[in-house]
Amino acid sequence: MxxxxxxxxxxxxxxxxxxxxxxxxLALEELINWYIEEGASGLFAVCQSSEMFYLSIDERKELTHFIKKISNGRVPVISSGHVSYSLRDQIHELNMIAEAGADAVxxxxxxxxxxxxxxEILIERLKQIMNELPxxxxxGFYECPYPYKRVLSTKxxxxxxxSGRFYFLKDTCCNIEEIKKKLEIMKGSNMKLYNANTSTLLESxxxxxxxxxxxxxxxHPALYAWLLENWEKEPEKATYLQDVLTPCSFIELKNYPLSAKKYLAEEIGLSVKARTRKNIADYISETELSELRQIKELSDRAMEFISR
Known part of the structure; x- marks a missing residue:
């Protein structure tokens, strides 16, 4: 089982x-511990936020291994990282991630x-991959938006x-009707849906x-952890929190992941540097810095409210 x-x-x-x-x-170890302390139930290593398209396969494998090691069984660690175009190369990459100790590929x-x-073509290639993985x-599946977003059909x-082999779906469709259809199919199975979209989260x-x-x-992971744990017990606070989290989530459209690294350094006090491989220049404007400060202020107020 x-x-x-x-x-x-x-x-x-x-x-x-x-x-x-x-x-x-060193900063990664600190970050792993922060995620867990803030209430993470699991960690998704080597994904688009990890800048996986800018990491070598050896780096992707080592990251998976390191995150699994530092998490030390406190939470499960899942990982992706097959960024090649050739199916044969993708199978090689996925097997390396499996070898690194990921709890799910x-x-x-x-x-x-x-x-x-x-x-039909996708399913045939999926069968090939499944046949060559342990x-x-x-x-699991991740509806990654880059280089194009392919939302999973009901088929x-x-x-x-x-198949009985799938346990995780990171859903990015941002459409509650489509989410409902997927959830209906998954009902009673091992497969679970984890919503990536804030505005539909509570309803989903x-x-x-x-x-x-x-x-x-x-x-602000702790706010999401609270919402997911308490939405049934405290529906009024959950609705309030959803209303706060949705407008805050628009920051992900601006200069990400650099903005998140800057936020963690300046507003949270972690040793993560504002450095990326994805962004052309590691530059945050004064306006963006102000927006990050305001998100921290709003997050603190929201935490104070739900803790009453």
């Missing part, structure tokens, strides 16, 4: 970098078929559920979503 992953808040992890661009493992929906290719490794979700929980796995867990 494979492990059923816990409900709750699953941060999409950042990759701290040193000034020379190398991975900063997460597939990117847009890697298995181009935008104009059918679900059968005891739980699998693909049905295939995943029927009412229909059976397992939790949140999105960008804003890099800003």
């Amino acid at each position: 494979k492990k059923i992953f816990p409900n709750g808040m699953w941060p999409v992890m950042l990759t701290p970098l040193e000034d020379n661009g190398n991975v900063d493992y 997460i597939l990117l929906s847009n890697r298995l078929a181009t935008a104009n290719e059918s679900d 059968e005891n490794i739980p699998l 693909i979700v049905e295939f995943c559920v029927e 929980m009412k229909y059976g979503a397992a939790g949140y796995s999105g960008v804003m867990a890099n800003f």
